[in-house]
Amino acid sequence: MRAQELIQRKRDGGALHASDIRALVAGYTSGSVPDYQMAAFCMAVFFRGMNGEETVALTETMLLSGDVLDLSDIPGPKVDKHSTGGVGDKVSLTLAPIAAACGVKVPMISGRGLGHTGGTLDKLESIPGFRIGLSVEEFRKVLSATGCALIGQTDRLAPADRKLYALRDVTATVESIPLIAASIMSKKLAEGIDGLVLDVKVGSGAFMKTRAAAEALAGTLCGIGRGFGKRVSALLTAMDEPLGRAVGNALEVKEALELLRGGGPEDLREVNDVLTAEMLVLAGVASTRQDGLRRVRDAVASGRAMEKFVEIAVAQGADVRALEDPARLPSAPSVAEVAAPRGGYVEAIDAQAIGLAAMALGAGRARVEDRVDPAVGILVQKKVGDAVDRGEALCLLHHREGGEPVGRVAQRVLAAYRIGEERVTPGPLVIGEIS
Numbered sequence: 001m002r003a004q005e006l007i008q009r010k011r012d013g014g015a016l017h018a019s020d021i022r023a024l025v026a027g028y029t030s031g032s033v034p035d036y037q038m039a040a041f042c043m044a045v046f047f048r049g050m051n052g053e054e055t056v057a058l059t060e061t062m063l064l065s066g067d068v069l070d071l072s073d074i075p076g077p078k079v080d081k082h083s084t085g086g087v088g089d090k091v092s093l094t095l096a097p098i099a100a101a102c103g104v105k106v107p108m109i110s111g112r113g114l115g116h117t118g119g120t121l122d123k124l125e126s127i128p129g130f131r132i133g134l135s136v137e138e139f140r141k142v143l144s145a146t147g148c149a150l151i152g153q154t155d156r157l158a159p160a161d162r163k164l165y166a167l168r169d170v171t172a173t174v175e176s177i178p179l180i181a182a183s184i185m186s187k188k189l190a191e192g193i194d195g196l197v198l199d200v201k202v203g204s205g206a207f208m209k210t211r212a213a214a215e216a217l218a219g220t221l222c223g224i225g226r227g228f229g230k231r232v233s234a235l236l237t238a239m240d241e242p243l244g245r246a247v248g249n250a251l252e253v254k255e256a257l258e259l260l261r262g263g264g265p266e267d268l269r270e271v272n273d274v275l276t277a278e279m280l281v282l283a284g285v286a287s288t289r290q291d292g293l294r295r296v297r298d299a300v301a302s303g304r305a306m307e308k309f310v311e312i313a314v315a316q317g318a319d320v321r322a323l324e325d326p327a328r329l330p331s332a333p334s335v336a337e338v339a340a341p342r343g344g345y346v347e348a349i350d351a352q353a354i355g356l357a358a359m360a361l362g363a364g365r366a367r368v369e370d371r372v373d374p375a376v377g378i379l380v381q382k383k384v385g386d387a388v389d390r391g392e393a394l395c396l397l398h399h400r401e402g403g404e405p406v407g408r409v410a411q412r413v414l415a416a417y418r419i420g421e422e423r424v425t426p427g428p429l430v431i432g433e434i435s
């Protein structure tokens with residue numbers, strides 16, 4: 001195989017054979033294909049796309065570049081959820097214990113936040129003692145004992161994706177549907193799952209800004225999953241404003257605990273409930289979406305979901321006192337209000353801008369090696385459709401010295417809001433599905 005011939009073929013709109021893709025990715029992972037050739041290949045794919053067979057070959061090559069977990073000795077249906085990433089999206093923290101409390105095994109391998117979107121691992125690590133770096137043996141033990149385990153990607157799961165994703169990140173080749181789909185599915189298929197629910201976010205705070213792009217990604221993800229014999233469904237959910245009110249790691253854990261105790265914001269509950277119900281359907285635990293929703297609500301109302309979260313967290317080393325009394329979670333020394341410059345109704349909130357403002361406070365990272373501050377973040381006080389008086393708080397900034405000056409972050413938050421004369425009704429949260 002000569003890498004430049006494959007790059008040229010893709011550049012000119014041709015299709016590659018599965019064996020070409022295997023050779024190219026294997027060469028890149030072992031180091032015989034250099035970064036500059038792989039970057040050129042990714043750019044050719046960015047412009048020319050890939051057909052179904054090419055995308056499956058790329059996914060399979062990345063999947064088989066590392067270990068594939070075999071969880072067949074653990075009884076019960078294993079189903080996970082993947083979100084393409086949003087702002088304030090803490091659904092994994094609530095959905096995983098609720099699904100486990102309903103009888104699904106949830107082997108969840110999550111990522112860290114990068115750019116304006118948050119990551120489940122950073123949120124979990126804001127709970128004192130919580131270990132996300134379990135060995136595969138520990139992961140299996142916690143999953144067997146509690147029905148759920150929540151860890152980070154290890155060096156041995158889809159290592160080709162790890163190297164390729166880092167390259168795409170710095171060569172402007174992330175936003176390509178075949179590359180995103182192969183990247184996501186190679187990691188999820190390595191988990192040894194039977195089924196997967198995909199939450200494909202659409203809107204200002206999502207990778208996919210339009211419904212058409214989100215549908216195309218969802219279709220590709222489902223096609224790959226089914227090609228590998230998995231039960232897969234995808235929901236398209238709105239990411240036009242932050243989900244819930246909390247954006248920032250410990251703040252989001254507090255909000256997730258509220259939801260598990262039966263409270264929390266309505267929009268978060270709706271997205272959580274529908275995704276969890278779909279997991280129950282894929283697992284065969286619920287017969288229909290309605291049956292799934294009933295079981296999800298019952299698990300929360302009975303307290304079983306909260307008990308399950310505590311059980312999982314304690315099995316992973318968490319200090320139970322921080323879960324029983326969220327005041328023990330990290331908290332920022334100062335809180336500043338962002339006041340509305342005029343009265344009216346909130347017409348829109350740019351979710352990406354709010355995510356970037358939280359990142360500027362220290363809640364997220366610009367580069368993989370950056371550290372996050374678990375305590376800082378933003379509490380959204382006014383959401384789309386809310387009435388607001390002049391001088392009322394739109395958001396609360398939980399901050400400390402050392403990040404971007406809080407006045408500048410407040411300006412960013414103000415710029416993210418559009419306040420108008422007329423009350424607008426927020427659009428639906430679940431805007432489409434592929435099942």
Ligand code: URA
Pocket residue numbers: 084165174179180181183184
């Ligand atoms: N998430 C991933 O895991 N990979 C991508 O390429 C994009 C989002």
